[in-house]
Amino acid sequence: MPYLGAAFNQEQIQNQLERLNAKYTLVADGKLFIQTAQALAEGKIVAWMQGSAEFGPRALGNRSILADPRVANLQRDLNLKIKYRESFRPFAPAILEDDVGDWFDITGSSPHMNFIYQAKPGVAEQVPSVIHVDGTARLQTVSKVGNEKFYHLLQTFKSITNCPMLVNTSLNVRGEPMVLSPEDAFNCFMNTGIDLLVIGNIVLLKTEQDSQLYKKYHYALD
Structure with a gap:
């Protein structure tokens, strides 16, 4: 897998966030997944942001913006x-490999988000935000x-929704590189409509967060 980029340990993450006057909570693994999944379901x-950054053009779950x-x-x-780009741009689903055959015409796996597959009948109605107009998804x-x-x-x-997939798009905005560091992630978080930021635990x-921190950056769609 192409997780070959920079990684940050717990101390580095907390040091960067504290320099930015960010307010955060440290959460144990089990509660982290439940809290995050529940927020997505709402x-x-x-x-x-987890572990080493992806090396390549796709966000594959380590520097990602996620949604239901x-x-x-x-x-x-x-x-x-969030992305500050044209409203028609499509998004891709990240789906559990064990469940993908129930939703798409695919045999095997597609871990790098490089290929397009046809959705099975009725899938577009269940997950409309990740299916293209021709009934496919990357x-x-x-x-x-x-x-x-x-x-x-x-x-x-x-386990909460009976849906084994999430919208997965790169953690950045139009015209900006993908987020690399905790500081990058916090700035993106504070200057977009993102509701929750998870970095490690x-x-x-x-x-x-302090509303004054919104003033550091401003992005606008031309």
Whole structure:
């Protein structure tokens, strides 16, 4: 797997966040997945930063913006309020490898989000925000071996919603590189409509942050 980029340990993450006056909570693994999955199931947008950054063009669960694919208007809102790009741009699903055959015409796996597959009948109605107008999706299959933390998050989301997939797009905004460091992640979080930021085992809620921190950066769609 292409997780070859920079990684940050707990001390580095906390040091960067404290320099930024960020308010955060340290959460144990089990509670982390439940809290994050529950927020996603409630329609919140989550920035998810774990381990080493991806080396390549795709966010594969270590520097990702995640959301519930069942939300009908999510594609438009995510494009305009988070990514700051045209409303028609599509998003891709990350799906549990064990469940992918129930939702798409695929045999085997597609862990790098490089290929397009046809959705099975009725899938577009269940997860409208990740299916293209021609009934296809450029999907990522997730296994425990490939990305254990992302796999557990998807499993927890499935246990709550009976849906084994999430919208997965890169943790950045239009015109900016993918987030690398905790500081990058916090700045992206504070200047978009992202509701929750998870870095390692640290959780930050937008509602708990100092509103003055919003003024550092501003992005706008031309």
